[in-house]
Amino acid sequence: MFMGEYAHSIDSKGRLIMPARFREQLGSEFVVTKGLDDCLFVYSPEEWQEIEKAFRQIPLTTRDARKFARFFFAGAASVELDKQGRVLLPAVLRDFAGLTKDVVLVGVLNRIEIWDKARWEDGSSYDDMDEIAEHMAQLGLAL
Secondary structure, eight states: OEEEEEEEEBOTTSEEEOOHHHHHHHOSEEEEEEOSTTOEEEEOHHHHHHHHHHHHTSOTTOHHHHHHHHHHHHTOEEEEBOTTSEEEOOHHHHHHHTOSSEEEEEEEETEEEEEEHHHHHHHOOOTTHHHHHHHHHHTTOOO
């Protein structure tokens, strides 16, 4: 399980240091893809295989399923850590998420999200958590 929040920088070549705690769980090779809310999603190889299995069960006759699969899989890249614990984020993914220099890596259960730092700070207001918690309870999540 991924959890925690880490601030890092992307260098001029598009490389990002992956936090040591995340590297331990991800291994040396993993998948980065377009995420929701204008961030990137990072998955371990095992989790990525589970996602692939789930998508294979969805009928291609569903327009939304085809469109989401294109978004999610066409943007995906298998990446490797270098000896310094850095990963090269493909330019197309950096552009999608608006990543230039300062980023925040956030552990969210089965994935890591990579956010532009300013966008993360703008969207991290939790004034509506009581209302959201009620909706989560309706989905079966009781804290």
